[in-house]
Amino acid sequence: SYELTQPLSVSVALGQTARITCGRNNIGSKNVHWYQQRPGQAPVLVIYRDSNRPSGIPERFSGSNSGNTATLTISRAQAGDEADYYCQVWDSSTGVFGGGTKLTVL
Amino acid sequence: EVRLVQSGRHLVQPGGSLRLSCAASGFTVSTNYMTWVRQAPGKGLEWVSVIYSGGSSFYADSVKDRFTISRDNSKNTLYLQMNTLRGEDTAVYYCARDRSVLDALDIWGQGTMVTVSS
Numbered sequence: 001s002y003e004l005t006q007p008l009s010v011s012v013a014l015g016q017t018a019r020i021t022c023g024r025n026n027i028g029s030k031n032v033h034w035y036q037q038r039p040g041q042a043p044v045l046v047i048y049r050d051s052n053r054p055s056g057i058p059e060r061f062s063g064s065n066s067g068n069t070a071t072l073t074i075s076r077a078q079a080g081d082e083a084d085y086y087c088q089v090w091d092s093s094t095g096v097f098g099g100g101t102k103l104t105v106l
Numbered sequence: 107e108v109r110l111v112q113s114g115r116h117l118v119q120p121g122g123s124l125r126l127s128c129a130a131s132g133f134t135v136s137t138n139y140m141t142w143v144r145q146a147p148g149k150g151l152e153w154v155s156v157i158y159s160g161g162s163s164f165y166a167d168s169v170k171d172r173f174t175i176s177r178d179n180s181k182n183t184l185y186l187q188m189n190t191l192r193g194e195d196t197a198v199y200y201c202a203r204d205r206s207v208l209d210a211l212d213i214w215g216q217g218t219m220v221t222v223s224s
Contacts, residue, residue, distance in 0.1 A: 035211070037151075
């Protein structure tokens with residue numbers, strides 16, 4: 001089955017840059033999407049098609065995808081960025097989510 | 107406003123059936139790809155099913171032959187019929203709109219908690 005590998009947790013100091021990875025062999029050939037989920041809330045799309053930001057998402061959020069790793073980068077991290085983050089791709093007609101990464105802002 | 111509103115929480119016995127609903131406003135369900143995603147307590151997101159605008163549907167192996175995705179165009183509503191429910195189906199179920207064709211999920215419902223327990 002198609003699997004995406006994310007670190008369980010990432011910590012970042014307030015105001016610094018956090019990077020969350022999503023790994024899979026040749027993931028660079030896929031469109032990768034990223035979602036933010038705060039506790040008790042529905043997921044929110046923060047990056048689509050590797051590096052595009054939906055309307056309303058701060059420029060601090062960016063993405064890249066090449067080779068075997070896609071990366072979500074959060075610059076100038078704020079307390080409000082503390083959440084779970086999930087990457088997602090489509091494998092043929094099947095949706096696939098990464099296991100999720102808990103971002104802690106120190 | 108573009109939004110998805112889901113039905114309330116449910117408690118059902120193992121082996122039972124349930125139909126979840128997801129009412130759309132601000133866009134037309136039938137002209138979009140629509141997806142169901144679930145999240146077991148304390149766990150990550152799990153893709154469940156997708157229905158294409160043309161009507162084709164696909165399912166995760168874990169729910170295939172037990173769950174059916176459908177829509178009512180007159181009510182602009184998406185459904186998930188869940189049969190032969192098991193304890194491992196206990197989760198919050200989210201409906202979501204695909205922004206294009208097998209693209210990102212840009213609009214999400216608020217979620218429906220389904221508990222399968224005797």
